[in-house]
Amino acid sequence: MGHAQRLFRCHRCGTVLQSENPEQPGYIPASVLSREVLSTHVLYCQKCFDTIEGLNKSELDTSVDEDILRMLDDAVATDAAIIWIVNLFTFSGILSPAVIEKVKHLPVAVVGTKVDLFHSKTDLTAPFSVFLQDRFIEAGITPEYVKVVGKGDNKEAADFINFVNDFRKGRDVYLIGEVGSGKTTLINRCLLAYENNSEWQIKREYYPGTNEMVLEIPLSNSNFLYELPGISRNYSVLAKVEKEVQRMITPKNEVKVTTKTLKPGECLMLGGLAAFALYEGKETSFRVYVSEGVEIKVVPWNKYESIFQKNLHTREVRPVSEKLTDFMDFDLFEYQMEDDWNKHDIAIEGLGWVTFVAMGQTIRVRLPHQAAVKEAKSRLG
Numbered sequence: 001m002g003h004a005q006r007l008f009r010c011h012r013c014g015t016v017l018q019s020e021n022p023e024q025p026g027y028i029p030a031s032v033l034s035r036e037v038l039s040t041h042v043l044y045c046q047k048c049f050d051t052i053e054g055l056n057k058s059e060l061d062t063s064v065d066e067d068i069l070r071m072l073d074d075a076v077a078t079d080a081a082i083i084w085i086v087n088l089f090t091f092s093g094i095l096s097p098a099v100i101e102k103v104k105h106l107p108v109a110v111v112g113t114k115v116d117l118f119h120s121k122t123d124l125t126a127p128f129s130v131f132l133q134d135r136f137i138e139a140g141i142t143p144e145y146v147k148v149v150g151k152g153d154n155k156e157a158a159d160f161i162n163f164v165n166d167f168r169k170g171r172d173v174y175l176i177g178e179v180g181s182g183k184t185t186l187i188n189r190c191l192l193a194y195e196n197n198s199e200w201q202i203k204r205e206y207y208p209g210t211n212e213m214v215l216e217i218p219l220s221n222s223n224f225l226y227e228l229p230g231i232s233r234n235y236s237v238l239a240k241v242e243k244e245v246q247r248m249i250t251p252k253n254e255v256k257v258t259t260k261t262l263k264p265g266e267c268l269m270l271g272g273l274a275a276f277a278l279y280e281g282k283e284t285s286f287r288v289y290v291s292e293g294v295e296i297k298v299v300p301w302n303k304y305e306s307i308f309q310k311n312l313h314t315r316e317v318r319p320v321s322e323k324l325t326d327f328m329d330f331d332l333f334e335y336q337m338e339d340d341w342n343k344h345d346i347a348i349e350g351l352g353w354v355t356f357v358a359m360g361q362t363i364r365v366r367l368p369h370q371a372a373v374k375e376a377k378s379r380l381g
Contacts (some may be wrong), residue, residue: 011305012048012327022046051328060372061234062096067210071228072102072174081107081168084136085177085186088112088128088148089251089289092347093135094235094372099176100140109145109167110136113182116150117255124148124380131379149186157193160186165219172223179230180238180250187215187227200224236350237273240368241321248293248319249273249351256292261285267301267364268354270294272311272320274367276346276354277301279334281361290352293319301364324368335363335375343378355380 008017015026026045075082082103091112110132118124129146136143145167149156164173177183196202198218207214207226215227233239238246248271260268262284267277271294278284279301288296297317299307305327311317312325324330335346339360346365347353349372365373 008043010043010045010048012044012051015045017043017045060094060370062094062098063234064096064098064231065212065229067207067212068176068228068231069098069102070210071207071212071214071226072099072176075106075172075174076102078172079106080172080174081109083109083111083164083167083173083175084143085175085181085183086110086112086132087178087181088114089117089255089352090178090180090233090236090238090350091135092349092353092372093138093374093376094349095136095139096231097139099231103176104141107167107169107171108136108141108143109147109163110143111186112146112148113186114150114251115148116152117251117253118380119254119257120380127380131376134376152189157190160190161194164225168219168223170223173219173225175225175227177230178233178236180233181230183227183230187217191217233350235370235372237348237368237371238350240371241273241319241323245273245319245321249291250293251291253292255289255352256294258288258290258296259285260288260296260298262298265301266298267304269297269299269304269307269311269317270351271318272308272324274348274351274365275301275304275308277304277364277366279362279364281337281363282359284356284359284361287355288352289355294352295319304366329369330366331369331371331373333365333367333373335365337361337363343381344375345378346373346375348373353379 009015010017010026017026017028018024019028019030021027028045112128112132115124115128125148128148132146133143147163175183196218198221200218202217204213204215212229217225219225262278264278264280267275268286268288269275270290295317312320337358337360340358342358343355344358345353345355348367355378367373
């Protein structure tokens with residue numbers, strides 16, 4: 001009677017794994033194999049493993065349009081004040097090093113927008129302010145002021161104008177922020193409460209020496225506020241998917257907060273866009289902050305790839321992107337959490353985040369290639 005032996009395949013390319021010949025397809029070093037590994041781990045051949053490592057180690061595209069950097073050179077030359085606008089939902093904590101380098105010696109105020117997307121029985125001003133302060137200090141800037149705003153009303157708009165005038169101390173102001181940060185919406189709302197007491201008019205025109213249009217608002221007869229074009233967010237999930245999917249993952253109403261409990265070996269499937277897996281550790285409760293358009297399903301991590309491929313056709317868990325269909329379209333990161341029993345976040349830029357208590361778990365995150373992911377102490381405590 002013949003002897004049956006189970007053959008193991010590479011989780012990415014499907015080639016049968018072998019440890020005899022490094023030059024042949026499917027090679028995996030014998031030193032990494034054990035009965036425990038074969039029964040509990042996802043396996044990749046050496047070639048695919050090297051590719052994954054290369055994907056995960058590739059640098060995020062944080063490039064900034066040269067025209068914007070040229071404008072910031074003028075801000076530095078005139079010792080202007082910087083107001084940096086941040087979308088509280090999409091922001092993971094990643095900031096452009098090129099912009100940081102330009103403005104780090106100028107007075108900087110940080111304004112977080114869209115706080116109204118988050119329902120709470122308590123005021124979220126303090127926790128969000130601490131979160132923004134920590135992320136900017138981590139990036140190399142200590143803000144002089146941190147403020148959070150929502151849709152508000154005319155009174156809030158007037159308060160923001162007063163805040164700008166107090167903060168700038170007679171300087172010009174350069175208003176910066178990523179595409180979708182809410183900067184233009186904030187300015188348009190403030191203009192409803194704005195009184196122009198100068199001899200100049202509000203105008204939108206090409207900034208000298210650039211191909212970019214800038215809104216110029218007089219603050220006095222000698223000082224202006226310049227609203228710069230939005231900084232590209234190439235490292236956001238929003239830049240990786242088509243417009244229809246962008247609309248689904250951008251909250252229009254209050255952010256959907258869902259609580260799911262995972263056992264080791266289970267994962268949260270966020271549509272066809274990302275997954276958070278409790279790879280090892282204690283059973284954990286996750287609070288998931290995503291748009292109402294993102295559906296969540298708990299599935300076994302070792303079956304995730306086949307479920308994902310099936311979902312491309314059935315679309316049982318939405319949204320699904322036609323730009324994210326292959327293993328190579330994703331990065332895979334692993335976090336070995338502290339055992340501090342504090343609340344932590346793992347955030348994916350542009351998509352949302354999960355909050356959980358760190359108990360020494362191993363958590364794997366699958367997300368679109370070169371989208372930003374960041375782990376930090378929980379922003380909402």
